Amino acid sequence: MCNIASKFELLVLIVASLTSVPFAQTDSSAYFRFTLIDDTEIIAKVDSLTPDAFKIITASGMNLVIKKSQVKLIEELDSDLSRQKIFQTDPNDYRLFLSPTARSLPAGNVQFVVYEIFFPVVSVGITDYLMLSGGMSLIPGAEIDEQVRYLSAKVTPLKISNFQFSFNSTYFSSWDNNDFTTAFATATFFSGKFAFTTGLGFGYSQKDIFKSPVIILGAEIRMTDNSKIITENWLWDDEDLSIFSFGVRFFNQKIAGDLGFLFPRYNSNSSGFIPWLGFSYTF
Structure with a gap:
């Protein structure tokens, strides 16, 4: 229960940070997929949060800092990455066949x-x-x-x-x-x-x-x-x-x-x- 509560708390804090809601720092063993506004995808754990950035640790152990303004989507993944399928981003996910989805083309694309x-x-x-x-x-x-x-x-x-x-x-x-x-x-x-x-x-x-x-x-x-x-x-x-x-x-x-x-x-x-x-x- 503590592990589930920790993951839920971290996910809430991340969402809060993206919507400019005050938050505190925390850590977790959960992995997340960060999709940036240029469609770059990064798989990492969250080491800590600041008011304008995420401090993360990738699956290979690299430490990175990502500004929250550069993140368009965060998805929680299975903590065991061997069980998690990572998919190629669809470059045309702004539409179905004809009608639009709610997704928007990133700035400059x-x-x-x-x-x-x-x-x-x-x-x-x-x-x-x-x-x-x-x-x-x-x-x-x-x-x-x-x-x-x-x-x-x-x-x-x-x-x-x-x-x-x-x-x-x-x-x-x-x-x-x-x-x-x-x-x-x-x-x-x-x-x-x-x-x-x-x-x-x-x-x-x-x-x-x-x-x-x-x-x-x-x-x-x-x-x-x-x-x-x-x-x-x-x-x-x-x-x-x-x-x-x-x-x-x-x-x-x-x-x-x-x-x-x-x-x-x-x-x-x-x-x-x-x-x-x-x-x-x-x-």
Whole structure:
């Protein structure tokens, strides 16, 4: 019980330090994975805490000091590292297949994404809490003024331990001036090889707000060090329309590729499936 209480106390103190809550110094035999804002990962024990830094000891015995402002995520690991699987970071974990998670691109990072071959997007991390994206469709045979243009912003005001919360909005402009905007509130919980995302969104066009909100339910399950299963599901309230999806993502440190299938349903009837392809490169 004392060991469990010690670990719990240390985890609370670390979370408190990241949210500027007063804390005291302590130690523990527990190992933690520190993910920095540039996605560097360090496995270490916490030797002591200061108001603005962690003094840690790595598994190899190296002593380091990390400023808390450089840490974006802390996860407690098994004290026996031989039983703990350490996974490669997904460079495109800011999105499921199409809809966003609550995670945000770190400040200064740039990402290029292509959906379904003809829909490219460029995203930039303005700060650790603000991400901007934009692009234009490249549909063959269509003139430039006939392509769809889109611009989005994501603000992530809440980042605590394994939970993040964000607001997202995307503006679409089409050739017939039938502009369309979506707005979402999204929450993501992640721990080890599992992550769960839920969101609530509304759409509006030409000053008319759609009466039926959409609920997004998504999950990520790690299969191997460089792959995961993803499911992303859209459910409309008061509408007989839903879209379910299932697929896999393969990735290394900078590149990620998605292969999946979308299953639209209307009035409880299946409408077949739509193949889904996605690619991303993070600079």
